[in-house]
Amino acid sequence: MTTDGDGRLEAALDLLRARGGRVTSARRAVLSALLEHQEHASAEALAEVVHASHPDVHLSTVYRTLDAFEQLGVVTHVHLGHGRAIYHLTDEIHHHAVCERCGAVVQLPLALFAQLHHRLLDDFGFEVDAHHFALVGRCARCLGGTGATGDRPLATADGEDRRSLARRPASGASP
Amino acid sequence: MTTDGDGRLEAALDLLRARGGRVTSARRAVLSALLEHQEHASAEALAEVVHASHPDVHLSTVYRTLDAFEQLGVVTHVHLGHGRAIYHLTDEIHHHAVCERCGAVVQLPLALFAQLHHRLLDDFGFEVDAHHFALVGRCARCLGGTGATGDRPLATADGEDRRSLARRPASGASP
DNA sequence: CTGGCTGCAAATTATTTGCATAATC
DNA sequence: GATTATGCAAATAATTTGCAGCCAG
Numbered sequence: 230m231t232t233d234g235d236g237r238l239e240a241a242l243d244l245l246r247a248r249g250g251r252v253t254s255a256r257r258a259v260l261s262a263l264l265e266h267q268e269h270a271s272a273e274a275l276a277e278v279v280h281a282s283h284p285d286v287h288l289s290t291v292y293r294t295l296d297a298f299e300q301l302g303v304v305t306h307v308h309l310g311h312g313r314a315i316y317h318l319t320d321e322i323h324h325h326a327v328c329e330r331c332g333a334v335v336q337l338p339l340a341l342f343a344q345l346h347h348r349l350l351d352d353f354g355f356e357v358d359a360h361h362f363a364l365v366g367r368c369a370r371c372l373g374g375t376g377a378t379g380d381r382p383l384a385t386a387d388g389e390d391r392r393s394l395a396r397r398p399a400s401g402a403s404p
Numbered sequence: 405m406t407t408d409g410d411g412r413l414e415a416a417l418d419l420l421r422a423r424g425g426r427v428t429s430a431r432r433a434v435l436s437a438l439l440e441h442q443e444h445a446s447a448e449a450l451a452e453v454v455h456a457s458h459p460d461v462h463l464s465t466v467y468r469t470l471d472a473f474e475q476l477g478v479v480t481h482v483h484l485g486h487g488r489a490i491y492h493l494t495d496e497i498h499h500h501a502v503c504e505r506c507g508a509v510v511q512l513p514l515a516l517f518a519q520l521h522h523r524l525l526d527d528f529g530f531e532v533d534a535h536h537f538a539l540v541g542r543c544a545r546c547l548g549g550t551g552a553t554g555d556r557p558l559a560t561a562d563g564e565d566r567r568s569l570a571r572r573p574a575s576g577a578s579p
Numbered sequence: 580c581t582g583g584c585t586g587c588a589a590a591t592t593a594t595t596t597g598c599a600t601a602a603t604c
Numbered sequence: 605g606a607t608t609a610t611g612c613a614a615a616t617a618a619t620t621t622g623c624a625g626c627c628a629g
Contacts, residue, residue: 251583251628272619287586292619294584308483308537311594313618326530335530345520354544355501355510362483362537369529426603426608447594462611467594469609486619488593 237318238264241303248301255279255286259294263304269315269325269334309334309363322360328368335368412493413439416478425472430454430461434469438479444490444500444509484509484538497535503543510543 238260242252262278263270270278276291295316298304306314309327324337339360349355413435417427425431437453438445445453451466470491473479481489484502499512514535524530 253584290585326524326528326532329533335528337524337528341520341523345516348516349501349512353501353510353512354547355541356547357501357539357541358504361540364532365536366530366532372529372531428609465610
């Protein structure tokens with residue numbers, strides 16, 4: 230079977246229309262770019278994809294479109310680092326752990342957070358939507374290679390995120 | 405006993421000096437402001453405190469100073485929302501949960517995250533420094549009042565963070 | 580038609596940086 | 605007296621917004 234991307238696209242557009250919004254080629258293109266995009270997509274990255282077929286869709290329109298779909302609950306954005314936000318479809322929610330050394334992004338199933346979720350709710354009355362921000366740390370690879378299951382080629386960041394978390398290594402190190 | 409703030413201040417300054425840095429009144433003032441500041445302090449908030457006694461310490465100096473101490477491991481910064489970062493001393497590390505409705509910030513002991521920490525390490529080889537980003541959700545108060553321990557006056561945000569997470573309620577609501 | 584989109588440019592916000600001068604070690 | 609810090613202003617970076625025209629419904 231082909232991906233059900235088309236179905237999801239149409240469903241989102243229908244919802245948009247149902248709420249009084251208008252389906253434009255720009256919006257269709259942005260949503261489509263989001264569906265295609267396997268990696269974590271920043272607004273700018275999406276704009277680039279969109280530009281391939283629709284060169285004059287402005288970046289601000291991409292932001293506005295993402296915002297519109299976010300209002301509809303179709304899209305969510307997450308902060309992986311100090312820089313840009315990344316966007317994905319709401320039905321693909323998961324946690325993110327970003328390696329502060331190499332920038333690799335690891336996707337984590339929500340299930341891992343179940344216990345934390347409960348304890349926060351019970352002990353603090355706080356209900357987390359925990360996916361909004363990424364966790365920061367060191368990935369298996371950067372920890373030294375002897376990590377437990379650390380031989381998979383962990384998801385790599387776009388290469389754009391790489392600098393987000395890395396501050397300058399040391400202050401007065403070089404001669 | 406009085407707070408050991410003075411001791412901590414001197415210790416940090418000593419470390420700075422030991423690393424070839426210079427102890428200036430600006431740096432002393434910033435660090436001091438950080439020690440005084442009970443609440444979560446943004447660079448701008450710290451600058452304001454500093455300005456009380458040193459009116460011409462520039463905001464950029466505050467940033468540079470915070471950065472310098474961060475290199476020394478004395479200071480850490482955390483992101484509570486979409487906006488500014490907040491700074492605190494490394495020895496006061498804890499997690500933050502921010503209510504996306506009222507902006508309240510709840511401090512959480514690191515212990516809560518122990519299990520998650522282990523599972524991430526075991527299953528994904530990922531070692532979290534999880535405090536870098538806040539968790540987002542709803543505080544007891546905003547959940548409806550019937551929350552478990554939800555009768556304490558949860559820590560309130562500065563009032564500056566309040567807008568950080570709240571996007572516009574709806575798109576086409578107003579005439 | 581008509582109000583919701585869009586492109587564009589300009590505004591914001593948070594933070595960083597180049598440079599000449601001032602202060603510390 | 606040699607560096608390191610500072611103030612200032614100007615540069616970034618990511619995102620937002622005002623406005624006049626365009627387009628879907």
